[in-house]
């Protein structure tokens with residue numbers, strides 16, 4: 001009988017000990033789980049967000065339209081070749097008009113490239129001034145820089161063609177801002193030369209960005225009538241939300 005009781009006690013003790021050891025394993029798990037979770041979840045969330053941005057090709061939040069434009073306010077009616085569009089009595093530059101239309105279509109943010117110095121408003125004076133800057137290989141100081149560049153995947157860059165080249169403020173911007181990993185979509189206005197060599201120059205200045213070669217260039221003669229063409233072009237890019 002005694003032997004039987006002893007055996008029973010030993011059995012009960014063994015069951016009790018086994019239960020304790022299981023509990024201590026379970027206790028150990030919750031201590032490890034948050035560590036693994038907190039390391040994994042934010043990574044997945046970040047990758048998901050980037051993927052969404054890429055697959056949508058850009059949304060309101062990640063499209064930026066950066067442009068340079070010099071509306072020729074002096075002699076608005078007198079100079080036939082002057083660059084401006086008059087809308088509701090307001091004078092806007094040709095490239096500005098295209099930029100604002102792109103902004104309306106994409107819902108992106110707009111950034112006007114402005115220089116510390118002011119450009120002449122008179123057509124002939126402006127042509128001399130711009131060509132001198134090119135001859136001197138100038139880098140005019142900018143008034144402002146793009147803020148929160150990391151928020152943008154797709155950047156429209158717009159400019160008037162000057163002396164077959166980019167206006168020098170574009171060099172200042174493109175040499176001081178790193179667009180690596182971004183998609184740059186060029187647009188320009190011109191007096192007959194189209195993009196000239198400016199797409200290649202953009203590629204040289206931003207070798208780690210993807211330069212979309214399906215850019216839009218509009219003759220200054222056609223700018224005021226170009227809204228429909230701009231809308232169609234933007235639609236063809238699939239950058240709208």
Ligand SMILES: Cc1cc2nc3c(=O)[nH]c(=O)nc-3n(C[C@H](O)[C@H](O)[C@H](O)COP(=O)(O)O)c2cc1C
Nearest residue numbers: 069070083093094095130160163164189191192193
């Ligand atoms: C300094 C200067 C140089 C220019 N050089 C050229 C040129 O080489 N080829 C061209 O087609 N148009 C040239 N143009 C015309 C402009 O590209 C055109 O008027 C443009 O639409 C101006 O745009 P904006 O009003 O946005 O400044 C030049 C204009 C200026 C002021």
